[in-house]
Amino acid sequence: MAAAPLLTMSGITKSFPGVRALDGVDLDVEAGEVHCLLGQNGAGKSTLIKVLAGAHQPDEGRISWEGREVRLGSPVAAMRLGIATIYQELDLVEHLSVTENVFLGHEVATRGFLRVRTARERAAALLRRLGHPEIDPRTLVGALSAAGQQIVSMARALSHEVRLIVMDEPSAALDPDEVGNLFRIVTDLTAQGVAVVYISHRLEEIRRIGDRVSVLKDGRVAARGLPARTTATREVVSLMTGREIAYVFPPRPTRPYGTPARTGDEATTDRRSGDSGSGTTGPEATGPGESGSGDAHSWDPWSKDPRPQDPYAKTTASQDSVPHDSGSQDHVSQDPNPRYRASQDRRSEDHRSQDHRSQDHGPEDHPSTALTPQDHDPRSGPTVPTPLTPPLLSLQSLTRKGEFAPLDLDVHPGEIVGLAGLVGSGRSEILETVAGARRPSAGRVLVDGKPLRPGSVPAAVRAGIGLAPEERKAQALLMLEPVSSNVSLSSLGRFSTGGWLDGRRERAAALAGTRDLSLSPADPDRPVRTLSGGNQQKVVLARWLLRECRVLLLDEPTRGVDVGARSELYALIRRLADEGLAVLLVSSEVPEVLGLADRVLVLREGVVVHRAPATELDEHRVLDLVMEGAPSC
Amino acid sequence: MLTAATDPGAGSLPPTKSPARRAVSRIDLRHLSLLAVLGALVVVGALTKPSEFLSTDNLQLILTQASVIGVVTVGVTFVIIGGGIDLSVGAIVALASVWATTVATQEYGLPGILFCALLVGLGCGLVNGLLVAYGPMVPFIATLAMLASARGLALQISDGRTQVVTVESVLDLGLPDAYVLGIPPLVLIFAAVSVLGWLVLGRTTFGRRTVAIGGNPEASRLAGIAVKRQRLLLYLLSGLCCGIAAFMLVVLTGSGQNTNGNLYELDAIAAAIIGGTLLSGGRGTITGSVLGVLVFTTITNLFALNNLQSDVQQIAKGAIIVAAVLVQKGRTSS
Numbered sequence: 001m002a003a004a005p006l007l008t009m010s011g012i013t014k015s016f017p018g019v020r021a022l023d024g025v026d027l028d029v030e031a032g033e034v035h036c037l038l039g040q041n042g043a044g045k046s047t048l049i050k051v052l053a054g055a056h057q058p059d060e061g062r063i064s065w066e067g068r069e070v071r072l073g074s075p076v077a078a079m080r081l082g083i084a085t086i087y088q089e090l091d092l093v094e095h096l097s098v099t100e101n102v103f104l105g106h107e108v109a110t111r112g113f114l115r116v117r118t119a120r121e122r123a124a125a126l127l128r129r130l131g132h133p134e135i136d137p138r139t140l141v142g143a144l145s146a147a148g149q150q151i152v153s154m155a156r157a158l159s160h161e162v163r164l165i166v167m168d169e170p171s172a173a174l175d176p177d178e179v180g181n182l183f184r185i186v187t188d189l190t191a192q193g194v195a196v197v198y199i200s201h202r203l204e205e206i207r208r209i210g211d212r213v214s215v216l217k218d219g220r221v222a223a224r225g226l227p228a229r230t231t232a233t234r235e236v237v238s239l240m241t242g243r244e245i246a247y248v249f250p251p252r253p254t255r256p257y258g259t260p261a262r263t264g265d266e267a268t269t270d271r272r273s274g275d276s277g278s279g280t281t282g283p284e285a286t287g288p289g290e291s292g293s294g295d296a297h298s299w300d301p302w303s304k305d306p307r308p309q310d311p312y313a314k315t316t317a318s319q320d321s322v323p324h325d326s327g328s329q330d331h332v333s334q335d336p337n338p339r340y341r342a343s344q345d346r347r348s349e350d351h352r353s354q355d356h357r358s359q360d361h362g363p364e365d366h367p368s369t370a371l372t373p374q375d376h377d378p379r380s381g382p383t384v385p386t387p388l389t390p391p392l393l394s395l396q397s398l399t400r401k402g403e404f405a406p407l408d409l410d411v412h413p414g415e416i417v418g419l420a421g422l423v424g425s426g427r428s429e430i431l432e433t434v435a436g437a438r439r440p441s442a443g444r445v446l447v448d449g450k451p452l453r454p455g456s457v458p459a460a461v462r463a464g465i466g467l468a469p470e471e472r473k474a475q476a477l478l479m480l481e482p483v484s485s486n487v488s489l490s491s492l493g494r495f496s497t498g499g500w501l502d503g504r505r506e507r508a509a510a511l512a513g514t515r516d517l518s519l520s521p522a523d524p525d526r527p528v529r530t531l532s533g534g535n536q537q538k539v540v541l542a543r544w545l546l547r548e549c550r551v552l553l554l555d556e557p558t559r560g561v562d563v564g565a566r567s568e569l570y571a572l573i574r575r576l577a578d579e580g581l582a583v584l585l586v587s588s589e590v591p592e593v594l595g596l597a598d599r600v601l602v603l604r605e606g607v608v609v610h611r612a613p614a615t616e617l618d619e620h621r622v623l624d625l626v627m628e629g630a631p632s633c
Numbered sequence: 634m635l636t637a638a639t640d641p642g643a644g645s646l647p648p649t650k651s652p653a654r655r656a657v658s659r660i661d662l663r664h665l666s667l668l669a670v671l672g673a674l675v676v677v678g679a680l681t682k683p684s685e686f687l688s689t690d691n692l693q694l695i696l697t698q699a700s701v702i703g704v705v706t707v708g709v710t711f712v713i714i715g716g717g718i719d720l721s722v723g724a725i726v727a728l729a730s731v732w733a734t735t736v737a738t739q740e741y742g743l744p745g746i747l748f749c750a751l752l753v754g755l756g757c758g759l760v761n762g763l764l765v766a767y768g769p770m771v772p773f774i775a776t777l778a779m780l781a782s783a784r785g786l787a788l789q790i791s792d793g794r795t796q797v798v799t800v801e802s803v804l805d806l807g808l809p810d811a812y813v814l815g816i817p818p819l820v821l822i823f824a825a826v827s828v829l830g831w832l833v834l835g836r837t838t839f840g841r842r843t844v845a846i847g848g849n850p851e852a853s854r855l856a857g858i859a860v861k862r863q864r865l866l867l868y869l870l871s872g873l874c875c876g877i878a879a880f881m882l883v884v885l886t887g888s889g890q891n892t893n894g895n896l897y898e899l900d901a902i903a904a905a906i907i908g909g910t911l912l913s914g915g916r917g918t919i920t921g922s923v924l925g926v927l928v929f930t931t932i933t934n935l936f937a938l939n940n941l942q943s944d945v946q947q948i949a950k951g952a953i954i955v956a957a958v959l960v961q962k963g964r965t966s967s
Contacts, residue, residue, distance in 0.1 A: 437855055461857030475855055478848040480916050489845055490856045492838040499837045543856065 004067030006031040006195050007052075007083075007164060012061035014047055019562070021047040022058070023219040029164065034186060034196045036206045036228055039216035040240055040590070040623070045199055048216065049166045052197070053085040054078035082163030086153045086170060094142030099123040101141050102155045126155040130185055147178040154185065165189065166197045171205060172424055183209050201422050203233055203627050215239040237623050248567040249595035250574035252615075253414070389413060390449060392582040393465075393551045395434065397443035403429040404606035406443055411551070411582040416573065418585045418597025418614065420622050426606035427586040428470050431553045434584065435467035436460035447551060461490055463551075466544030468537065470555040470586075476540045477528050484510035484524035486539050490547040513542040517572060534558075534565030541572070552576065554585045558592060570596055590619045590626075602626060663909040666960065667924040670953075674931045682938045691934065693817055699930040700823035701726075701881045702900050703923060707830040708874025709901040710922040714834070715867040716847035716914030717765060717772040721757065721779035722875050722901055726894030728787040729753040729879030734796040734889030743802040746883060751876035757783055758872015762865035769861075780898070787891035796889040806884045819881050826877065831919040843867060848915025903950065904929055907957035928953070 007029040014022040022044045029035045039045045050056040051063075054072040063070055065081050072078045078085075092101050099120045100107075108119035123137040132151045135144070141152055150170060157165050167186075171179045186196055186209055200206060206213060210228030214221060215236065222239040391410035399406045404426035411417050419427045432438045434445050439455030445465075446452065453459040469475035478486055487510040488495060495506040510524040517538040519531075528539055537557060544552060557573065558566045573596060577583050587593050593600055594614050602610040602617075602625045610617075610625050678686035685691055705722050712719045732738065733750040741748075757779060764775035798804060805811055806818050813821060834840035845853040846860050854860050875894075882893055906912060907928065908921025929950060936946045 435855065457854055458857045458859055467855055469855055474849070474851060476852045478845055478852060478915065480848055481844065485841060485844075489841075489853070489858070492841055496838045499839055501836050501838055501841060503836065547857075 004064070005029060006066060008062075008064040008067075009048075009052070010062050010064075012048070012051060012058045012063070014051060014056060014058050021219055022051070024061070025216070025219070025221050026224060027214055027221070028225070029195045029197060031163070031195050032190045032193045033211040034190055034198050034209050034228075035225075036210040036213045037197060037199045037216065038201075038206070038213055038236060038240060039222075040588070043216040043240070044219040045216055046168070047219075049085060049168060049197070049199070052078065052083060052166055054083075079160055082161050083166070084157030084160055084162045084164070085166040086150070086157055086168065088168040088172060092141045092149055092152060095140060097138050097140055098127075098135060098144075098152050098155075099137040101152055102126065102137075102159050104156070106159070122159070123155065126158050127151065129158065129188075130154055131181055147174050150174070150182075162194060164195045164197065166199075168199045169201065170198070171200060171202065179205070201627050203236065233624070234620075237620055237627070240623060248570070250571045252574075252598060253578060392448060393434070393584065394446040394449070395443065396446065398430070398433060398440050398445060399442040400426075400429060400433055400438060401441040402606075403438075404433075404603070405608075407608060409601065411584055413550070413580045413582050414577050415599070416577050416583040416585055416597045418587065418593035418600045419603055420587070420590055420593045420600055420626065421603030422626055423588060424605075425603040425626070427603055428555050429606075430603075431467060431555050431584065431586055432469075434460070434551075435465055435553055437467070461547065461549075464547075464549050465551045465553065466490070466547060466549035467553040468540045468544070468555060468557060470559065472533070472536050472540060472560070477536060479529040480527065482525045482527055483514060483519070483531070483539055486528050487513055487524070487542045487546055490543050494546075509546060510542070513546045514538065516545070517542050518568075532562070532565065533560035534562065534569060537561060537569060538572070541576075545576070550580070551582045551584070554583060556587055557585065558587070558589070590622045594619060594622065663960070664918070664920055664924060667908065667921065667928060671924065671928055671931065674928065674935060678931070678935050678938070681935070685938055686935070689815065691938075693812075693815070693820075695927075695930050695934045696820045696823075697817050697885065698933070699926050700817075700819040701878050701885065702897060702904070702930070703823045703926040704826045704874050704878040704881065705894075705897050706901040706904045706922045706926050707826050707919060708871035709898075710905045710908070710910055710917055710919060711830070711834065711843055712772075712867050712871045713902070713905055713910050713912060714847045714914060714917040715843040715864065716850060717864065717867060718902070718912075719761065719776050719868065719871045720773065720898045721761060721776040721783055722871065722878075723894035723897030724780045724783035724787070725754055725757040725872060725875035726879045726882060726897055727891050728757065728783040728790075729876050730882050730889040730893045731787045731791045731796065731891050732889075733879060734798055734883055735790065736796075739798065739800055742800050746798070746800065746803055747880050750880040750883065751873060754872040754874070754876020754879060755869060756872070757875070758869040759865075761872065762868030765868060766861040766864035784891065787893075791889065791891045793891060798883060798887050798889070803884055804887050807887065819884060822877065822881060826874065827919060827923050834919055839863075839866070844915060846914075847911075900926075900929060903954050907954060 005028040007027070009025065009027040012022050012025040012027075013020070025044065025048060027035075027037075027048070037045050037048070047056060051058050052072070054075045054077050057073070063072060070077075070081060072081075072083075093104065096104070099116075102123045103119050108115045108122065120137045124133070127133060127135050127137065130151050132148070135148055135151060141149060144152065154165075170182055174182060183205075186198070190196060198206070198210065206228050212225045213223070213228045213231060213236065214225060215223040217240055223236075226236075389412050392413045393409075393411040395407050395409040397406040397408060398404075407430060409417065419430065421427050429438060433440050436445075436452065436455055436457040436459055444451045444454065445460070447460075447463040447465060450463065452463050452465075473479060478489070484507045488506045491509075492501065492506075495502045495509065507524050511522060514524065515522045519535050519538045519542070528536060531539065541552075552573075554573065558569055561569060570592075573583060573585070585593065585597055594617060597614045600610075600612060600614050600617055600622070601608050602622055604626055675686075705726065709719050709722055729750045732753045733746045738745050738749045761772075761776055761779050764770045764778075765772045768775065811818050834843065842853070842858050842863050845856070845858060846863050850860055878897075879889075879893070883889055886893075902912075904925035905917065905922045906925070908918065908923070908925035910917025910922065932949055932953075933946055936943075936949070
C-alpha cells in the first residue's frame with residue numbers, strides 16, 4: 001500500500017462521436033508531487049482531467065487510488081476521495097459571496113440551518129492559508145479580480161479533505177506577481193503531502209514548480225513522468241509534435257510568397273490606384289521583393305506586413321522587369337470582383353500586349369494615379385514601392401485593449417494567412433474585430449482600401465467580409481432551420497423584391513451553392529442539425545459565397561470535423577483562395593496552419609511574436625514560439 | 634461554378650418534390666392535433682347544446698370574440714418567435730381604446746378613432762422596442778413596466794369611467810347590417826391580419842429575420858443582420874396589432890374602458906404556445922396561433938353555454954396549456 005502511488009490511471013480510453021479523445025492513457029501521480037501535464041490543444045488533457053474529476057466516464061481503463069481500484073462515477077465520488085479540480089473557466093456563482101461559493105454544495109449547517117458565522121470563519125481561515133487574508137469572505141465573487149476568483153476556487157478545493165488538486169492552466173489569467181503567489185501556494189500544498197496535477201502551456205512555469213512531466217499527444221501518452229527540471233525543452237516540444245495522422249493539404253500555388261520586402265502604406269495606396277478593368281500585369285512579379293527572400297526574419301513584428309509578390313506571377317513571370325515607378329504601378333488591376341481570378345488569369349494572358357502598351361504611358365495618362373494616399377501611416381518611414389496586387393484586406397494598428405496589441409496585416413486576394421496561437425492568445429478576438437462583431441479600441445480595417453465603420457457587422461458584410469466563427473452551432477447556424485435558409489441568411493435581400501422573398505430562387509441558389517461545395521446530401525430542405533460537422537461548416541461557407549464575400553475569416557474551420565472530411569475542407573479553402581478570396585485562418589492545430597496557410601503570424605498573449613512564410617516554419621518552431629515567446633530575431 | 638451559386642436561374646434546378654408531397658409535409662402535425670381538438674370541441678358543443686352551439690349567431694359570436702384576441706396574438710407570436718416576450722399587450726389595448734374614445738378624439742369620427750388607436754399602439758410598441766433593443770433591457774421587464782404604466786395612463790385618461798362611443802359609423806360596424814356574406818367585419822379584419830401575418834412570417838425577409846434572431850441571435854448578428862433594429866420592429870408590430878385590436882374592441886363594445894384587454898397577454902401567449910411557438914424563440918407559425926385562439930374561444934363559449942363558471946374555464950385552459958407543451962416536448966426531443 002505504502003509503495004503504491006496516490007493515483008494510477010491505466011489504459012484510459014474515451015471516445016466521443018467521431019473522435020477518440022483518449023486512447024489508452026496511463027498516468028500516475030505520487031503524493032506531494034507536482035505532476036505537469038503537457039500537450040497541444042486537442043491532445044486530450046481536458047478530457048483526461050474531466051475523467052479524473054468524475055465528470056466523464058471512461059469507456060475503458062482502470063483508476064486506482066492508493067493501490068485500490070475505484071470508480072469515479074460522479075463529481076461527488078471524486079470529491080469524496082479528495083480529488084478537487086480547478087477548471088480554467090472558473091465555476092463560481094458571481095452573485096454569491098466568497099463564503100457561499102467556498103462551501104457551495106457542502107454548506108456549513110445544522111439541520112438545514114446555515115451556520116453563517118462558522119462558515120465565514122472557516123472561509124477566512126482558508127483564505128489566510130492561501131496567503132490572501134485581505135479577501136473579505138462577505139464580498140461577492142463577481143466583485144473580485146480574476147486572480148481573486150481563482151483564490152476562491154482554490155479555497156473551495158481546500159474546503160474538502162483534498163489529496164489531489166487538478167489545476168487547468170491556473171496561470172492563464174494571472175499577472176506575474178499573482179503567478180508567484182500561486183507557486184507559493186502550490187509549494188505549500190505539496191509540502192503538506194497534497195498532489196498537484198498542473199496543466200500549463202508555459203514551459204518556464206513547469207521548470208519552476210514541476211517535479212515530473214507527462215506529455216499527451218493525440219489522445220495518447222507520448223511521455224510519462226519525465227523529470228520536469230532536466231528534460232530539454234526541445235525534447236518536450238518534439239514529444240508534443242509530429243503527429244501520426246497526416247492530413248492531405250492542397251498544394252500551394254507556386255507563387256513567390258515569402259519574399260517580404262519592407263513596404264509601407266504609401267506603397268499600398270499607390271498600388272491601389274490601378275486603372276480598373278484591365279487584366280493584371282505580370283512584370284511586377286520580378287520586382288526587387290523577389291530577390292529579398294533572405295530577409296524573411298529581419299522585420300520587426302510591428303512593422304508593416306511582408307508583402308507577397310504578385311500572385312499572378314506564375315502566368316507572366318517570364319516578362320521583363322520594369323522600373324518600379326508609379327507609372328508602372330497604375331495598371332495593376334483593381335478588379336472589382338477579384339473572386340474570378342481564374343478568368344482573370346486567362347484574361348491577363350490575352351491582354352498582355354495591351355498591358356505592355358500601357359506601361360509606356362506616364363502617370364498623367366492615368367488620372368487615377370493622382371489619388372492621394374489617404375491611408376498614409378506616419379510610422380512607416382520611406383518605403384520602397386513594391387508593385388503588387390493591392391491588398392484586399394488591411395488591418396492598420398488594429399487593437400483591442402486587453403485582448404490584442406496593435407496589429408498590422410495585409411491579406412491579398414488568393415492568399416491564405418494563418419494565425420497560430422493558443423486559446424486565449426487573441427486569435428478569435430482578432431477575427432471577430434475584423435468582422436465588426438467587436439469594436440476595436442484603436443486602428444482600423446480596410447477592404448479594398450476603404451475603411452470600414454468600426455464595430456458594425458452589417459458594414460463588414462457589405463464590404464465583403466464573412467466570418468465562419470469558432471462555435472458553429474452557437475455562433476453561425478440556425479439549428480432548427482433547413483440548409484437553404486441558413487445559406488441565404490446573409491443574402492436575403494438578393495431574393496426579395498420589396499421585402500417579399502422568392503422562395504424558389506432562394507432554394508435554388510442554396511442548392512447550387514451547396515452542390516458547389518459538394519455538401520452531401522445536397523438537400524436544401526434538410527435541417528442543419530442533422531448534418532455532420534464538416535457539412536455544417538460547408539453550409540457556413542456557402543452562406544458567405546452566396547453573399548459574394550471576398551474576405552473569408554475562418555476560426556477553427558475544422559473543429560468538430562472528422563479526420564476524413566478535413567482534407568476535403570482544406571482543398572475547398574485553397575480553391576476559394578485560388579478563386580481570388582483573401583483568407584484569414586485561425587487554428588489551434590499548428591499543422592493545419594502550416595499546411596494550409598501561405599503566411600503565418602504566431603500570436604502569444606495578443607502579441608504577434610513572429611511572422612514568416614509557412615514554408616519557413618515547422619511545428620517545432622511554432623510551438624517554441626507559442627510557448628516560450630522567444631523573439632524571432 | 635460559383636456563378637451557379639449566384640445565378641440560381643441558370644443551370645441546376647433543385648430536385649423538387651412533387652407538389653402534393655410538399656404540401657402534405659408542410660402541414661404541421663401539431664396543427665393537425667389542434668384541428669382535432671377543435672373538431673372534438675365542436676362535436677361536444679353539438680352534442681351538449683345542439684340547437685344553440687351550431688346556430689349562426691353563436692358561430693358569429695365565437696369568431697367575433699376570437700377576432701380581438703386573435704389580432705393581438707398574431708403580434709405576440711411575432712415577438713415570441715423573434716426571441717422576445719410582450720406582457721404589455723392587454724394594457725396597450727386598454728390605453729389605445731381609452732385614448733381613441735375621448736370626447737376630443739370622437740369629434741374626428743371614425744378616422745380619428747382608428748388613427749388614434751393605431752398611433753397609441755405604435756407609440757407604446759416603439760417605447761417597448763427601444764427599451765428592449767437599445768436599452769438593452771430584458772423584454773420581460775421592459776414590457777412589464779409598460780403593462781403597469783399603460784394601464785395607469787388608461788385609468789388616468791378615462792378617470793375609471795366607461796367612455797361611450799357616439800360616432801354612428803363606428804357603431805354601425807358592429808351591427809348585422811355591416812356583415813359581409815354573414816361574416817362580421819371584425820372577423821374579416823382578423824382574417825386579413827392573420828393572412829398578412831402568415832405571409833409576412835413565411836414569405837418576407839422580415840419574417841425570415843425574425844425567425845433567425847429568435848433562433849440564434851449571435852449567429853444572426855455575425856451573419857450581418859441588424860438584430861437590434863429587427864427587435865425594435867417586432868415590438869412596433871405588436872403595438873400596431875394592439876392598436877387594431879383596440880379599435881375592434883371599441884366597435885364591439887361601443888365604448889372605451891381602462892379595464893379592456895384584461896389578461897390579454899396571458900391569453901395571447903398561451904394561444905401562441907399551444908399553437909406550437911417556442912417560448913425561447915426561433916420557431917412558430919401564425920396558423921398554429923390562430924388555431925390556438927379558436928380553441929380557447931370555443932372552450933369559453935362551450936363553458937358559457939353549459940353554464941359552467943369561469944373558474945372551471947380557467948382550470949381547463951391551464952390543463953390545455955400543460956398538455957400542449959408536453960406534446961411539443963415529446964415531439965422535439967424525438
